[in-house]
Amino acid sequence: MAEVKIGVIGGSGLYNMEALTDIEHIKVSTPFGDPSDDYIVGTLEGVRVAFLPRHGHGHRISPSELNFRANIYGFKTFGVEHIISVSAVGSLKEHIHPLDVVVPDQFFDRTRERVSTFFGHGLVAHIAFADPVCPNLSELIYQAAVGQGATVHKGGTYLCMEGPAFSTRGESNVYRQWGMDIIGMTNLQEAKLAREAEICYATMAMVTDYDCWHEEEEDVTVEAIIQNLMKNAELAKKVIRSVIPNISGERTCICANALQYALITDRKSIPEETKQRLDLLVGKYLK
Numbered sequence: 001m002a003e004v005k006i007g008v009i010g011g012s013g014l015y016n017m018e019a020l021t022d023i024e025h026i027k028v029s030t031p032f033g034d035p036s037d038d039y040i041v042g043t044l045e046g047v048r049v050a051f052l053p054r055h056g057h058g059h060r061i062s063p064s065e066l067n068f069r070a071n072i073y074g075f076k077t078f079g080v081e082h083i084i085s086v087s088a089v090g091s092l093k094e095h096i097h098p099l100d101v102v103v104p105d106q107f108f109d110r111t112r113e114r115v116s117t118f119f120g121h122g123l124v125a126h127i128a129f130a131d132p133v134c135p136n137l138s139e140l141i142y143q144a145a146v147g148q149g150a151t152v153h154k155g156g157t158y159l160c161m162e163g164p165a166f167s168t169r170g171e172s173n174v175y176r177q178w179g180m181d182i183i184g185m186t187n188l189q190e191a192k193l194a195r196e197a198e199i200c201y202a203t204m205a206m207v208t209d210y211d212c213w214h215e216e217e218e219d220v221t222v223e224a225i226i227q228n229l230m231k232n233a234e235l236a237k238k239v240i241r242s243v244i245p246n247i248s249g250e251r252t253c254i255c256a257n258a259l260q261y262a263l264i265t266d267r268k269s270i271p272e273e274t275k276q277r278l279d280l281l282v283g284k285y286l287k
């Protein structure tokens with residue numbers, strides 16, 4: 001398979017990247033099941049990029065049903081080292097307005113039903129996740145979004161809820177008291193699994209609504225989210241386009257060697273089947 005170093009995950013409202021040329025649709029099978037859809041591999045700014053619509057074309061897969069492991073592992077099979085996630089989010093702060101962009105630097109987990117590790121079955125790993133996104137890739141996204149004239153907030157905490165129902169007003173107000181900045185349903189597991197796969201991961205969060213806490217604004221609806229995303233989809237695509245040429249092959253962040261000190265299991269006790277299943281991720285540490 002041809003090597004591709006950059007991946008893009010499209011969220012709600014971003015199911016295609018029309019600017020990709022020399023396109024191939026590639027179906028990937030993984031030891032963890034099937035990714036959300038075929039990967040669309042194409043060229044953007046002279047660089048091969050793999051694109052995956054997170055919820056599948058036609059938005060068929062709900063946040064709780066997403067096979068996050070297969071999606072991230074699929075990128076790894078191409079040799080992807082950087083993933084840019086594009087996501088719709090609600091704002092939990094007055095000064096973060098719909099149509100703004102946030103590049104979060106923290107996540108808070110309020111999900112309940114999600115598998116969010118590749119490990120287990122006789123191989124235990126504890127990655128560092130204090131800083132859950134790649135600082136270098138986040139900075140590039142921030143600079144690119146500023147360069148495109150967007151109002152961009154650098155840093156902030158993304159509260160990842162289970163869904164699929166939106167939050168109650170009580171929950172939304174509590175998240176505000178906790179100091180959370182934005183709310184969505186998808187990014188935390190992706191960030192964790194990308195770190196386990198030693199892939200740099202960063203999010204361009206497109207603000208679509210004020211959730212349901214704001215007394216003068218409408219409560220969030222799918223319709224409002226998609227309407228605002230449609231207004232912002234071109235911006236998202238332009239930002240991706242301008243980030244890509246700036247992504248360097250040399251990685252100096254912690255993401256590149258995240259498993260170096262994370263594997264705790266005595267190498268002699270790891271079952272052969274587990275070694276084989278995780279070979280793409282840990283093979284270099286088990287030699």
Ligand SMILES: CSC[C@H]1O[C@H](OP(=O)(O)O)[C@H](O)[C@@H]1O
Pocket residue numbers: 010011012054055063086087088089163184185186187222225
């Ligand atoms: C379509 S409304 C809720 C939906 O939008 C966000 O999706 P994504 O992160 O893939 O852009 C949110 O997380 C929910 O999945």
Ligand SMILES: Nc1ncnc2[nH]cnc12
Pocket residue numbers: 088089090091161166167183184185208209210211212220225
């Ligand atoms: N208010 C909200 N809650 C959860 N996910 C969202 N995605 C976009 N807006 C959202």
